[in-house]
Amino acid sequence: MKRVIVTGSSRGIGKAVALDLARNGYDPVLHCVKNKDAAEAVAQELRALGLTGDILQFDIADRAIAEKELSSWVAENGAPYAVVLNAGIADDAPFPGMEGDQWDRVIRTDLDGFYNVLKPLVLPMVQARAKGRIVAISSISGVIGNRGQTNYSAAKAGLIGACKALAVELAKRKITVNCVAPGVIETEMIEGIFAQEVMKAIPMQRFGKVEEVSAVVRFLLSEEASYITRQVIQVNGGMF
DSSP states (O other): OOEEEEOOOOOHHHHHHHHHHHHEEEEEEEESSSSSHOOOHHHHHHHTOOOOOEEEEEEEOHHHHHHHHHHHHHHOOOOOOOEEEOOOOOOOOOOOGEEEHHHHHIIIIIIHHHHHHHHHHHHHHHHSSOOOOEEEOOHHHHHHTTTTTTTHHHHHHHHHHHHHHHHHHHHHEEEEEEEEHHHHHSSSSGGTSSSSHTTTTTTTOOOOHHHHHHHHHHHHGGGGGGGOOSSSEEESTTTO
């Protein structure tokens, strides 16, 4: 069964992706930073389906720890078939009032995390001489920018650029690299936003569901998507 590492999979989009993949022939490897209990609850659902329910716990912003944990996992299990880069944070503020640590935390997690997670995994995936998939969860904020999210928009736009460059490098290796850019999705990250004001910008007049994002990720991991790489697929109800 194909193993898929899904970062940030204890809740929200990452959890939905892991469960979706588990129900469709994949064996997700979960990841969390602090909320081990939530990750364990997801793992129990995976084990009920006859899967391993493995959990990796580390901060993707910590390069040394990411290298240690992922290299150890590969040494024991071999290269994964796919990696879904979902883990990320937001720390919004108008740019004139944005503190340096707000900028640094978001960039180090959302953008540096791309390098920190993939660096220990890409070479083993190449050496496996098998088809592979990498999907990064970006955001509409990284495509069009968003007020109060200069740090987040920068990180998510950088993620798109990184994916496009890596896609070119890995295309001959039959490893595809794509981005999924959700709009406003019903998760804990949107708590506290001004729903009515935001809704005006969404032609479909509703927020998206995590399952609508996970379905796109699942497709990109499938055999049917083997000729799709270097793309950004938006799931945003027509916002852009």
